[in-house]
Amino acid sequence: MKTLFLTIVAPVLLVTLGFGQTPAPTSTDQARIKGCLGGSDGNYTVAEDGTTQTFIVASSTVDLKPHVGHDIEVTGQKAATDSGPSDNSVAITAVNMISEQCAPATTSASPAPASAPPVADATPAATTSAPVIADSTPVATTATPAADDAAPVAAVSTPVAADPAPVAVVSTAAAADPTPTVAASAPAQTLSEPDDSKQLPNTATSLPLVALLGLGLLGLGLWSRKSCTR
């Protein structure tokens, strides 16, 4: 009975506890962000210094307009999700200006109002000092005939105007804010330079290693039990 408990019930309990400790997908907490303020007319963003994160900020108490293009530190309530299409929005309660110019590592964001999305990103090349990638390999320009695709095709090879960024969120914390709650449509690439991070994202998981270890331990345990019963 004890063995049964050890082998089955205890692991299940531990796993259940592990699940219980998984944070809820959405949480609201106090945030202090230092970075460059961009945007206009109620749609403001802060590109955080030292990271690649960009926050959509809104405030009913603080006028952000005079701080556009400034390096600031904001304090407020942050609502963030870590699963699915994530959003980072902050309802600002206080602003502290650090410098009249943004740090060179980040560029200010200029999101347009939701009703008027900005026209494609011709600007990024101008705003970045990083050299543009020049592929030596010629691009295959033969578009696949629309007939190949099962879905009906209305137009082919239409350059797309900039889409609203997926970080578009509803700023719930700023309930008193009369401005539209949708803070939207900033092409993410205009927000910060990739140089912010020191490394490419870490795409290695420990899962295969853990699985191997688990299999090894299970095998060893079973073998050990068998040798005990002899």
Added chain:
Amino acid sequence: MENTFPGLGEPHKSQVALGAWSKHRAHLRRRFASFLTSVGILLLLYVFIQYAQMYVVQRALASEWRQQNARPANALNDAGNASGALTRLTIARIKLDAVIVEGTSQKSLKLGPGHMQNSAVPGSSGNVVIVAHRDTFFRHLDELKLGDEIDLRRRGEMFRFAVTRRHVVEPTDLSALQKSPAAQLTLITCYPNHYVGPAPRRLVVVARRIATLKTAGE
């Protein structure tokens, strides 16, 4: 018959102690075996749960994506502005079909391929950077060849890319994240693919957009 040699048929004290000790050892071994088995099962359960969670989240996202794309084109444009539109990544060559999550944190990457937040929005011009684990979604990324097609579907539109370059870089080489005036898609994963543990390098696949197709309510 009377026993003339007292103590002959009884075990010696040291023998009794030895027997007790071997019993205790056997008991300890059994317990240790149970412990190993438990830990093994626990680790396998953990891995199973991680993959199951990824599967469930992907299914939910795919369902949401279908709902978004089932709307008429006009509604899509409005709704797309109001909330983050989901993007679906399809690579026929490696049989990959997954909905992209936002961000490249470890938690995000457990649920799906992650869109780098500071890169271009899928569907717009610029460098769209998507990152995923090599042991889940991008397991077969190294099988992509030049010219292979990659589709990004978002808000009723399909953006078709063709692979133009693939190369292996050090994690500190950030050239893959640089901005591009043209519509470009960059897929990044760890390399070597079958490395056990954190792989030391990164595989970068670069694709250029070759077509934009409007798809009606898939």
